[in-house]
Structures are given as C-alpha cells and as structure tokens.
Amino acid sequence: MIASLVGDPARANMLTALMNGRALTASELAQEAGITPQTASSHLSKLEAGGLVEPEKQGRHRYYRLTDDDVAGVLEGLAGLAARTGHMRVRTGPKDPALRRARICYDHLAGDLGVQMLDTMRTRNLVRQKKQDIELTTEGERFLAKHLQISPDMLTHPRRPVCKACLDWSERRHHLAGTLGAAMMQRFAELKWAARDATPGSRVVNFTRTGEKQFAALFGGEKD
Amino acid sequence: MIASLVGDPARANMLTALMNGRALTASELAQEAGITPQTASSHLSKLEAGGLVEPEKQGRHRYYRLTDDDVAGVLEGLAGLAARTGHMRVRTGPKDPALRRARICYDHLAGDLGVQMLDTMRTRNLVRQKKQDIELTTEGERFLAKHLQISPDMLTHPRRPVCKACLDWSERRHHLAGTLGAAMMQRFAELKWAARDATPGSRVVNFTRTGEKQFAALFGGEKD
DNA sequence: TTCATGCTTCGATGGTAGCCGAAGCATTGC
DNA sequence: GCAATGCTTCGGCTACCATCGAAGCATGAA
Numbered sequence: 237m238i239a240s241l242v243g244d245p246a247r248a249n250m251l252t253a254l255m256n257g258r259a260l261t262a263s264e265l266a267q268e269a270g271i272t273p274q275t276a277s278s279h280l281s282k283l284e285a286g287g288l289v290e291p292e293k294q295g296r297h298r299y300y301r302l303t304d305d306d307v308a309g310v311l312e313g314l315a316g317l318a319a320r321t322g323h324m325r326v327r328t329g330p331k332d333p334a335l336r337r338a339r340i341c342y343d344h345l346a347g348d349l350g351v352q353m354l355d356t357m358r359t360r361n362l363v364r365q366k367k368q369d370i371e372l373t374t375e376g377e378r379f380l381a382k383h384l385q386i387s388p389d390m391l392t393h394p395r396r397p398v399c400k401a402c403l404d405w406s407e408r409r410h411h412l413a414g415t416l417g418a419a420m421m422q423r424f425a426e427l428k429w430a431a432r433d434a435t436p437g438s439r440v441v442n443f444t445r446t447g448e449k450q451f452a453a454l455f456g457g458e459k460d
Numbered sequence: 461m462i463a464s465l466v467g468d469p470a471r472a473n474m475l476t477a478l479m480n481g482r483a484l485t486a487s488e489l490a491q492e493a494g495i496t497p498q499t500a501s502s503h504l505s506k507l508e509a510g511g512l513v514e515p516e517k518q519g520r521h522r523y524y525r526l527t528d529d530d531v532a533g534v535l536e537g538l539a540g541l542a543a544r545t546g547h548m549r550v551r552t553g554p555k556d557p558a559l560r561r562a563r564i565c566y567d568h569l570a571g572d573l574g575v576q577m578l579d580t581m582r583t584r585n586l587v588r589q590k591k592q593d594i595e596l597t598t599e600g601e602r603f604l605a606k607h608l609q610i611s612p613d614m615l616t617h618p619r620r621p622v623c624k625a626c627l628d629w630s631e632r633r634h635h636l637a638g639t640l641g642a643a644m645m646q647r648f649a650e651l652k653w654a655a656r657d658a659t660p661g662s663r664v665v666n667f668t669r670t671g672e673k674q675f676a677a678l679f680g681g682e683k684d
Numbered sequence: 685t686t687c688a689t690g691c692t693t694c695g696a697t698g699g700t701a702g703c704c705g706a707a708g709c710a711t712t713g714c
Numbered sequence: 715g716c717a718a719t720g721c722t723t724c725g726g727c728t729a730c731c732a733t734c735g736a737a738g739c740a741t742g743a744a
Contacts, residue, residue: 238542240467246732248461262691275733277692287545296690296741310537317534318462321511468702486721499703501722520711520720 241286242314246271247279251288251302251311256335257439259292259301308439309342313402338441340432341402344417345424345441349451353420354401354412356455363399365410370399372416380416383454384423391415424451465510466538470495471503475512475526475535483516483523562665564656568641569648569665573675577644578625578636580679587623589634594623596640604640607678608647615639648675 242248249269253260260268266276280300283289288307292299302308338349345353357363362376372380372388380386391398393415402413412420424430429447433440443451466472473493477484484492490500504524507513512531516523526532562571569577581587586600596604596612604610615622617639624638636644648654653671657664667675 237467237469237472238538238545239463239465239472243461243464243467244732245461248463271732272734273691274693274735278732281692287541298691306537307541310534310541313530313534313537314463317511317530321462470702495702496704497721498705498723502702505722522721 238286238288241283241288242311244279245269246275247283250276250279250283250300254289254300254302255308255311255439257302257308257433259299261297261299265300305340305342305439309402312341312346334433334440334442338430338443339439340421340441341411341439342413342418343421344402344411344413345421346402346411347441349443349455350411353451353455354410357412363412365401370401370412370414372399380420384420386416386419386423391419462510462512465507465512466535468503469493470499471507474500474503474507474524476539478513478524478526479532479535483525485521485523489524562654562667564645564665568635568637568645570635571665573667573679574635577675577679578634581636587636589625594625594636594638596623604644608644610640610643610647615643 242251246269250265253265253268262276262280263273265280266273269276269279271279280289280291283300284291287303289300290303292301302311336347338345338347340346341350344350354363354365357376358365360375360379361373362379363370363372377388388398391414397414398416399412400414400417401410402417411417424447425432427447427450428444429450430441430443432438433442466475470493474484474489477489477492486500486504487497489504490497493500493503495503504513504515507524508515511527513524514527516525526535560571562569562573564570568574578587578589581600582589584599584603585597586603587594587596601612612622615638621638622640623636624641625634625636635641648671649656651671651674652668653674654665654667657666
C-alpha cells in the first residue's frame with residue numbers, strides 16, 4: 237500500500253524535504269529525517285519500490301527526487317487534509333518562500349498566487365464554486381477570451397473536468413485545477429509572465445516583473 | 461499523520477468500501493475489512509478523529525461515510541499512484557437485486573424505489589429536508605390528498621414524527637420514514653400497487669404492473 | 685596499491701499497534 | 715419487565731517494522 241509508505245514519520249519527513257522538487261542525497265535525507273544512514277537507506281529502497289522517488293547515481297552519491305508531479309500532487313493533497321484537521325506533523329508547509337508564493341501542482345498554479353487567483357475569480361463571478369465543484373460562468377468565459385485568449389472549446393477533455401478545486405498544500409485553501417487551471421498556467425508561460433524555475437525538477441514558478449504586474453491587474457486583491 | 465491512517469490494510473479496505481459515496485454500518489465495514497467488530501470500532505474511531513469519515517447514528521446502527529469530496533479526491537490520487545505501480549485492490553458488487561429495488565424497512569418503503577420517491581418529493585417541493593429532519597410542505601399536503609387520499613390528521617402520533625429521513629440499506633441514501641412513510645406504503649398495498657413477497661420472512665416488496673406504472677407517474681424520474 | 689567516503693546489507697533489539705475474547709452500554713423488539 | 719442486536723471499552727497477546735551497530739561493496743583520491 238502506497239499510503240503506508242507515506243505514513244511512516246521518517247519517510248514523511250524525507251518526502252516533505254523533497255517537495256520543493258530538488259534532488260537530495262541519501263545522507264542529506266537521513267539528516268533531514270533525523271535517522272542514521274542505514275535506516276534511511278532501508279526507507280529509500282522502499283520508497284523507490286513504491287514508485288514515489290527515483291534515484292540518480294552521481295559519483296559516490298545517490299540523489300533522490302520525487303518521481304513526478306503526480307506524486308507531489310498527492311502529497312500536497314494529504315498535507316491539505318492533515319492541515320485542516322490540525323493533525324499535521326512537524327512541518328506546516330514549504331519553508332522555501334518562493335515555493336509558498338507560486339509553484340506547479342500537477343500542471344496548474346498553486347501557492348499564494350494560485351489561491352488568490354481562484355479567490356478573485358470567485359468574488360468577481362467568473363466561476364461559481366459549490367464545494368469541490370467549480371463551474372465557469374458566461375462572464376468568466378468572456379473574461380478568459382478577452383484577457384487570456386482562452387476559448388471554452390480549448391478546454392474540453394474526455395475524462396478531465398474543466399474546473400476543479402484542488403486543496404493547496406501551503407495555503408490550506410483551494411486553488412484552481414482542471415483543464416482550465418492547466419490552460420491558464422500554460423498561457424502565463426506563453427505570455428512570458430511566469431516560468432518554471434530552471435533548476436531541474438524544481439516546482440517553483442518565477443513571475444517576471446511585468447508578469448507579476450499583469451497578473452495583479454487581473455487577479456490582484458484590493459491590497460498591495 | 462493522515463497517511464498512516466490510510467496506510468493500514470484494514471482501514472484502507474474500509475475506506476475503499478466507502479469510496480462509492482454511500483454510508484456503511486460499522487459491522488459491514490468490519491466484514492469488508494475481514495476483521496472483528498471490536499477491531500473495526502477501534503479503526504473507525506481513529507478514522508473519525510483524523511477527519512476522514514463521519515458517523516451518523518440511526519437506531520442501533522452507526523453509519524459511516526467519507527467526510528467530503530476532498531477526502532475522496534485524495535484517496536483517488538493514492539489509488540492512482542498505487543495503480544501505476546501495480547498495487548491494485550478489488551471492488552465488491554451488489555447482492556439480491558429484488559431486495560435492492562424495493563423492500564420493507566420497518567413499515568415503510570426502502571430500496572431503489574424508496575430513495576427515488578423521496579428524491580422526487582424533494583425536487584418537487586412536496587417536502588423540505590434539512591439533514592435528518594423532513595417537513596411536509598402545503599404543496600405536499602395537497603399532493604397527498606389528491607393522489608393518495610392521505611390527509612394530515614391521519615398522520616399524527618404521540619411518539620412518532622410524521623416525516624423522518626431513514627438511511628437506506630442498499631442505496632446508502634435517505635428514504636422516507638415516519639408515519640407518512642408508513643401511511644404511503646400502506647396505501648400502495650391497499651391500492652394493490654405493491655405487496656410484500658409471500659416468502660415467509662422476506663422483506664422484498666413486489667410491485668404489480670399497473671402499480672409500477674402509477675408509482676412512476678407520481679414519483680418517476682425523467683428516465684424510464 | 686591503500687585509504688577515505690558514501691551507501692547498502694545483515695542481524696538483533698525493542699516499541700508500537702493491530703488483533704481478538706470478554707464484558708459493558710445503548711437501542712430495539714417482545 | 716427481559717432478551718437480542720449492534721457497537722464500544724478493556725486487557726492481554728502477538729507480529730511487525732523501524733532502528734541501530736557492525737560489516738560489506740562500491741567509487742574516487744592519494
């Protein structure tokens with residue numbers, strides 16, 4: 237069972253340390269989890285067998301990273317559930333401030349800016365949210381076409397919903413997933429408003445100066 | 461840690477059994493997980509403390525359901541990860557089809573048709589439901605008098621409520637109980653729309669051809 | 685070659701948590 | 715009233731698994 241892998245405190249600490257997308261050596265992960273290298277080795281081989289992490293040999297070192305964004309997404313979901321029941325473990329979220337601000341969750345925008353975006357879209361009636369279900373309003377369609385050149389027919393997919401609420405790891409509130417969430421993130425990249433961090437495997441999303449300005453103009457709150 | 465809750469095989473089996481959105485009793489979940497009721501009780505209290513499931517008391521039974529869609533979503537994600545590394549599990553299917561369709565619950569109609577009836581009554585504003593409490597609207601009173609010759613004064617009882625939501629055994633959704641539920645079932649029998657199965661001890665309710673038609677005319681959905 | 689570093693495997697230990705039998709409440713039915 | 719059913723609590727037993735020390739492989743540097 238996958239969940240039992242994540243359930244162990246030592247392994248959970250390791251996985252949390254890997255949540256920023258960077259690869260860490262076995263020793264570093266051991267220290268991160270507060271255990272000896274031989275114990276860490278045992279854990280890491282189990283995580284690898286479960287498909288949660290992938291090793292990369294480099295000289296005498298073995299670097300481990302999360303397998304892909306799906307794994308990160310599930311971990312994020314678990315952290316979200318843990319957070320809302322106050323059942324969380326030591327770490328309350330990413331300590332990296334850049335990661336808290338904006339990051340990739342599967343293929344859409346998460347973090348402070350992701351939550352803020354959905355908030356604004358909701359208050360401006362671009363979407364209507366009922367629990368986990370979100371639907372795009374006609375006002376929202378007009379908005380997307382006008383400002384982001386996104387039309388509804390670009391968003392249809394046989395198995396995936398257009399809009400979906402996704403629990404945010406660091407903010408503990410919902411951000412926007414689904415084909416729309418993915419399309420908007422892609423558009424931000426195309427417009428050179430933002431780009432995934434160059435560091436291999438990093439989930440950080442860096443906004444450019446002008447990108448941040450444009451984003452704030454569309455989705456910024458009253459503050460700032 | 462939330463993940464460790466899901467990680468235990470017995471608890472994972474329980475949660476998987478709840479994934480269809482229906483509620484199950486503690487004993488049923490015990491059987492589903494292949495453990496004794498006292499062990500299941502321990503597991504369920506932990507799941508409840510972790511905010512993964514919510515109980516609903518009904519008579520001697522305790523029905524458990526997943527807290528909300530966020531929980532189900534995370535479980536889906538975990539199952540997805542498990543599936544791609546080949547750690548799948550199996551699902552269970554329904555049993556007696558006749559019993560699922562229509563049966564007696566105490567003295568009122570249960571099963572697929574019972575749930576359907578309450579659904580329709582709710583959407584047509586014949587009743588208003590708030591959680592477990594149901595109240596008859598004036599529209600509902602008119603409807604009952606016109607189509608089933610049931611008047612409100614037939615329904616008063618010192619200890620029993622007129623309307624009550626009763627969790628359905630097979631559908632795991634609410635059907636209508638209380639003196640109204642009983643009166644309607646009785647009326648169906650008097651009109652020869654339906655009758656309890658002749659088999660001694662059987663709880664199956666058989667609808668006649670015309671009875672099914674009349675019932676569908678009053679409470680049928682769009683389909684059929 | 686020889687040594688040092690990084691990681692893994694082996695073996696033994698101990699704490700934790702799942703498990704069940706028996707008894708205790710609560711609700712319903714007679 | 716009493717019995718039956720459903721669920722919980724309590725106490726003890728057992729099995730599993732995380733943990734670490736020590737030894738075994740690798741790789742890289744001298």
